[in-house]
Amino acid sequence: MAPPTKRAIEPRIPLSRERVLLTAVAFADESGIGPLSMRKLGDALGVEAMSLYNHVANKSELLDGMVDLVFSEIDLPQGGADWKMAMRQRAVSARRALSRHPWAIGLMESRTSPGPATLRHHDAVIRRLREAGFSIEMAAHAFSVLDSYMYGFALHEASLPFETGQETAELAQTIMARFPVDAYPHLTELTVEHVLKPGYDYSNEYEFGLDLILDGLETVRDTT
Amino acid sequence: MAPPTKRAIEPRIPLSRERVLLTAVAFADESGIGPLSMRKLGDALGVEAMSLYNHVANKSELLDGMVDLVFSEIDLPQGGADWKMAMRQRAVSARRALSRHPWAIGLMESRTSPGPATLRHHDAVIRRLREAGFSIEMAAHAFSVLDSYMYGFALHEASLPFETGQETAELAQTIMARFPVDAYPHLTELTVEHVLKPGYDYSNEYEFGLDLILDGLETVRDTT
DNA sequence: ACCTGAACACCGTTCAAGT
DNA sequence: ACCTGAACACCGTTCAAGT
16 A cells, blocks of 8 residues: 655655764654664664664664764863863753753763764863863863763763652652651651752752862862 | 483572572673573573563563662761761762672663662761751752762763773773874873873772862851 | 463564665 | 665563463
8 A cells, every 4th residue: 555656756865874873863862762773763764774784883883973973962161261161061061962862871881982072072171171270180180070970960860850840749759659658767858848849950959069079170270 | 402300400499589680680790781681581590581570570670670789789878977988988889889780870870760778878878968967958969969970980980991001001092093193182192191101090080079079068068 | 379382573683685 | 885675593571371
């Protein structure tokens, strides 16, 4: 029953590595990384799964490319006077990119082959720190603590996916309901007295920690 | 050719949820989380894959149980005078547990159903912070920044798996060889002048960031 | 109560064959 | 040069059948 002239009617855009990667990222954003298979990605591109192997070596290289695409969305630190502001902006941009593509965080653990966008980003961060007067050693420290915090927060955020206060309350209920009341009194207190209060927004935690680290780096910058 | 009396000779230990989880963790430590399948886990236990479903509901619940087992290996913060020391010790213990079981980090992103060991650990951390004079709000801040840093560092460490200086050098060579010389001058400088120097140990970065955050928390503890 | 065999609807990847 | 069909060795999970 399928129209045999489909191909002629709908002249297909030729496949390319870029189109494969962009479609894979869109698929993972929509459905998660688990359901992403070579066959379904082929479907999404109107092609058989096997055709993909003309543009990526295998699934592992596909995942590497997807992660690098996410990195390319993160703003590079700006040049200019205030290094803390520059670091702050790229950290905020990184968090935004990682919450648009939460599957990328879990992938980073197993990826050991950074792409060009990833390396360019790292290079720009180190450059900006050196310009701001950090020694090589201190730049390495600063880079490590900032990146660990950024990724760790994104990881945390992805695993506690409450978009709204309503969802937060429901999730907390579901988790707590599986255990005796007051089995975890301090966790319960913090949840009830703080997290579930109307004004609470988990995003604010990000800024708190970020500023704490940046202030700490400033005071420690000239000690080595 | 298989001896038909095998079963009689080797009386099998009965399966249990605990034995399933412990074997799954050992398997993932050895071979990674990717190769862990219900069939291979069955093999490792001398049982058909389908028998596992009598002890865990499905693979997702198996993974939840594995993550909770890793949490149970992390030391709870000690009571007593020095809250910074208590937080420091549990952070060091957490990093050790996560580097024994690097697959656990990537798993946390997708797990939204914390187990009893996870909740007990979180409860103990919040309790210790409250005892040290942190307000509920400040305890939430402190918890967030410390945990983000810990997980983020572990994530970083898992994705840059250099056990020895030799391996570090080789990995750096391999990565850099794929790109033009001096495409990333500042990254290259930091790598050559610092990371590849004999005395370098990435572990030291952990302590630097940890102490920076703990000192920051101390100065900020009484502001709210 | 627990374990199994067969079956179903999936995977990643290869390879020879098509255009 | 790029795409495909068939095949191989895998997956998670169900279900009726065994003990």
